[in-house]
Amino acid sequence: MAPAPGHTLPKRERISGQTSFARLVKGGRYGSEGCLKFCILEGNGLEFSRMAVSVPKRAFHRAVKRNLLKRRIRESYRLQKELLPPGVDILFIYISKEVLPFADISAAMGKILSSIGRKSNEQSR
């Protein structure tokens, strides 16, 4: 099953800089689903949503495993990001102690994004 084109994730859709992170962590709301914990803050002043990934060094002290998990989270976000309303900053934190396969991470990501999308639809109505 080859994914349809159009699911891109260019650099401007990533959160960068000390100030953006400080604003998100200070003002955001937290939640968790399965192996993922997230922190979300609406209204970044842009036309699109932005994301960031964090894998704690305490759980995986080998850089190879951390990079692998970050790539899997990023990939699952890229394929399902149209569920999210525009103008949202979101940070994902990996909380499992084991290296889970892509399918599990993708499922958790789908649940998070769809629940956020539903909430924002109810609010706008």
Add this chain to the structure above:
RNA sequence: AAGGCGGGACGAUCUGCCGCGCCGGCCAUGCCGGUGAGGAAAGUCCGGACAGGACAGGGCACCCGGCUGCGGAAAGCGCAGAGGGGAGUAAUCUUCUUGGUACCGUAACAGAAAACAACCGCCAUCACGCGAUGGCAAGGGUGAAAACGCGGGGUAAGAGCCCACGACGGCGCGCGGCGACGCGCUCCGGGUACGGACACGGGCCUGCAAGACCAAAUAUACCGGCAAAUGAGGACUGCCCGUCCGAUGCCGGGGGGUAGGUUGCGAAGAUAAAUGGCAGAUUCAAAAACAGAAACCGGCUUACGGUCCCGCCUUUUUU
């Protein structure tokens, strides 16, 4: 054939769809082209470049190094070799190594004694005897280590005390080797081991989060202009009046410098940080092990599934 030893190479490849960092191009908010992790990128154990600080020159102190030759910018570096010790039937592996010891220290326990040795013992003299005095260092036991080994001579008893052979150390000569050193000859020597001090050689301190550049906001050295005890400006108070406080205030320039950014930066090169996901093919099956560049370079060390190549050793069988 089985088992082992040493050395070297590799660290999947290809196709399709979706996607990422950097560079370049263009009719430019996209499309095209190029390029994109390792043998250890790791640990941070050495060394070097580079950068900042310190510094006239020299010495002391402190730290580090240690056989030889060659390579190397240097290295607790590599290659080849020398000598001593250890492991293995063997191939082979492993570890140590400067000079000088005049000076200083240590040698626990045991033992008479751990460095100018004398308990038992042996011998001589005196003595009825217990023993005393003197000589000796063969035998005993202790210990990690006990003052060269063995044979003969010698003696009261003995001893490198003397002699032959051998081991060890040293001066000299000859031969071989670039050299460490080896072999041979002559002569000489006899209280050990380890460490320190002393010689010899080297070493300033701190590290890319080093350092360099640009530079909001706020405060402000300094400079210029304007207004000011004939009341600037502020508070009550949004404005006027009034009351109170009362000496600097406003505007512009400007230096250092914070947030932040750029650079340091490269034929990968970011700055919340790029190499991925899915599907398929290949070698019987399984893409699997250790592991992800963050300033750079040379080593060392450690981790590692599997595959291939070369040389050698042992055992068994066959010729």
Add this chain to the structure above:
RNA sequence: UGAGAUAUGGUGUAAUGGUAGCACUACAGAUUCUGGCUCUGUCAGUGAGGGUUCGAGUCCUUCUAUCUCAA
């Protein structure tokens, strides 16, 4: 990423290269009608591997773990 420090019974700490000590804890016993306090005794340790040495907690070396500093 760079720089540095530490590791000793369950816990906190000592130990010039020469038998690893102390306190608390735990366990057992004594004392008490029972428990506590007290007294007596016991258990348990040098982070791991290799080297130097007659002999390493200590000296050298390689790993492992934990902690600190630099923004």
